[in-house]
Amino acid sequence: MKKYKVNVNGTVYEVEIEEISGAAAAAPTAPAAPAAPAAGGEVIAAPMPGSILAVNVKAGDAVKKGQVLMILEAMKMENEIVCPRDGTVVSVSVSKGSAVETGAALCAIR
Numbered sequence: 001m002k003k004y005k006v007n008v009n010g011t012v013y014e015v016e017i018e019e020i021s022g023a024a025a026a027a028p029t030a031p032a033a034p035a036a037p038a039a040g041g042e043v044i045a046a047p048m049p050g051s052i053l054a055v056n057v058k059a060g061d062a063v064k065k066g067q068v069l070m071i072l073e074a075m076k077m078e079n080e081i082v083c084p085r086d087g088t089v090v091s092v093s094v095s096k097g098s099a100v101e102t103g104a105a106l107c108a109i110r
Helices: none
Strands: 002-010 011-017 042-045 050-055 067-072 078-082 089-094 103-110
Touching: 067 103
Parallel strands: none
Antiparallel strands: 002 011, 042 103, 050 067, 067 078, 089 103
16 A cells, blocks of 8 residues: 545645556456347447436437437536437437436437
């Protein structure tokens, strides 16, 4: 363990960091891949944890590349979730006010 002092906005914190090396190092954990919706299609996943502020599409809607599908609030910032390509919304897995984790399926585009 190594001890460090860190100054954050004028407040000093003492932190201990353990060095892990070699084969004994644990692999970083990654969020589980979202399950594909039953109807198929390309899953649009949450890029970060947060809350859904607005859902701008519904199943069956035609969408264009770059169109804002929904707004995800994370760390008091509004993040636009945009459509990666032209297509049709197959399913929407969240609603306004839903809390989501990184990698959670938001909707599917076909």
